[in-house]
Amino acid sequence: MKRPLRIGTRALLLRGGGAVLLIAGLGLAAITERSLLMHHLAAMRHGGDIVVVDSHGPRPGLHGSMVLVSGTPEVVEAPRDADFNLSIPVPVLERNVEMFQWREVRVGADLHYELDWSDQLQDSGRFRQPAGHANPKAMPLESKRFDAGKVRVGGFVLGPLLVHALPGTQTVPPDPSRLPANLAASFSLYHDYLTTSADPGSPRLGDVRVSWQAVPLQPVTILARLDGDRLVRASGADDGQGYQVQVGQRSLSDVLPDVPEPPEFTLARRLGAIVLAALGSFLLLWERRRRVSDPLLALAVGATAIGAVSCASWLGGDWQPVLNWLGVTTAGVLVVALLHRRTGRQDRVP
Numbered sequence: 001m002k003r004p005l006r007i008g009t010r011a012l013l014l015r016g017g018g019a020v021l022l023i024a025g026l027g028l029a030a031i032t033e034r035s036l037l038m039h040h041l042a043a044m045r046h047g048g049d050i051v052v053v054d055s056h057g058p059r060p061g062l063h064g065s066m067v068l069v070s071g072t073p074e075v076v077e078a079p080r081d082a083d084f085n086l087s088i089p090v091p092v093l094e095r096n097v098e099m100f101q102w103r104e105v106r107v108g109a110d111l112h113y114e115l116d117w118s119d120q121l122q123d124s125g126r127f128r129q130p131a132g133h134a135n136p137k138a139m140p141l142e143s144k145r146f147d148a149g150k151v152r153v154g155g156f157v158l159g160p161l162l163v164h165a166l167p168g169t170q171t172v173p174p175d176p177s178r179l180p181a182n183l184a185a186s187f188s189l190y191h192d193y194l195t196t197s198a199d200p201g202s203p204r205l206g207d208v209r210v211s212w213q214a215v216p217l218q219p220v221t222i223l224a225r226l227d228g229d230r231l232v233r234a235s236g237a238d239d240g241q242g243y244q245v246q247v248g249q250r251s252l253s254d255v256l257p258d259v260p261e262p263p264e265f266t267l268a269r270r271l272g273a274i275v276l277a278a279l280g281s282f283l284l285l286w287e288r289r290r291r292v293s294d295p296l297l298a299l300a301v302g303a304t305a306i307g308a309v310s311c312a313s314w315l316g317g318d319w320q321p322v323l324n325w326l327g328v329t330t331a332g333v334l335v336v337a338l339l340h341r342r343t344g345r346q347d348r349v350p
Contacts, residue, residue, distance in 0.1 A: 037317045046239050049065055066225055073220065084178075091217075093145070096210070101118050162224055166245060171213060222245050223255050279302075297336065301332070310328075
């Protein structure tokens with residue numbers, strides 16, 4: 001038959017267990033808050049605290065935050081090249097106009113002239129030997145960029161800077177059947193562009209060719225600041241950029257390798273730390289004269305301890321968490337003081 005534990009041994013076990021649980025709660029709180037602080041300080045260099053969102057667009061409480069969202073761009077208002085009656089549902093459409101011209105080519109001391117396509121007007125008046133190399137005085141058409149009126153990713157509207165930052169390019173073949181009558185008489189289709197050359201294989205001086213490039217619709221990941229329903233550049237970011245645009249569905253660590261991932265289940269970790277500290281406090285109070293209010297007292301002591309450690313963990317970082325945890329600590333101290341005062345009165349009652 002086993003002998004019961006002596007009172008001193010039981011008290012030692014209770015106090016030891018209580019101390020272990022209390023220290024575990026304090027450690028969990030410190031690790032959680034320091035991890036959040038490290039994430040916060042690193043994120044601030046890129047514009048501010050980062051929220052990883054799904055594809056359901058803006059929601060309350062996100063305004064002003066840095067948002068990380070992935071998805072395929074959705075073109076709501078497609079760009080249109082009215083001159084050539086060309087429209088395609090892409091974020092950006094670019095028209096490139098080239099003219100067959102004389103170019104002055106210098107290689108060391110050698111100087112020669114050649115006919116070639118150029119998207120810039122070659123001013124033959126500045127040639128060293130302009131005779132016999134005269135170019136047209138102006139480009140008949142100009143290159144232009146046409147932006148979509150509205151582009152969304154994951155339900156978020158992209159600001160103009162982010163639309164222009166979308167990566168990639170693809171050739172857009174023109175449709176001669178849609179050309180206005182005045183251009184249809186001058187241009188014909190050759191490969192993936194339109195040209196005025198009677199013989200596209202042997203162009204002549206002054207011939208023009210026009211081609212189009214577009215930003216393709218492909219999955220992208222965007223990090224930018226939310227302003228209303230629009231994602232924009234975070235001005236004043238320490239990294240000098242204030243946004244990120246990358247191809248594919250990327251995690252935060254892919255987009256910003258220098259920003260550590262925040263701890264998962266933050267709320268559960270914080271509540272768990274308070275529960276562990278409260279259980280530890282309850283065991284430490286076990287040898288007292290037990291009262292109905294002891295569980296509440298233990299909870300208040302645990303919250304006070306966790307609040308103090310968490311508050312100290314955020315010093316030197318964001319002041320809002322400091323104030324929040326200071327409020328938790330103050331509330332815990334007030335509850336402990338009230339319960340202590342009440343139990344003191346009860347002890348004096350004969």
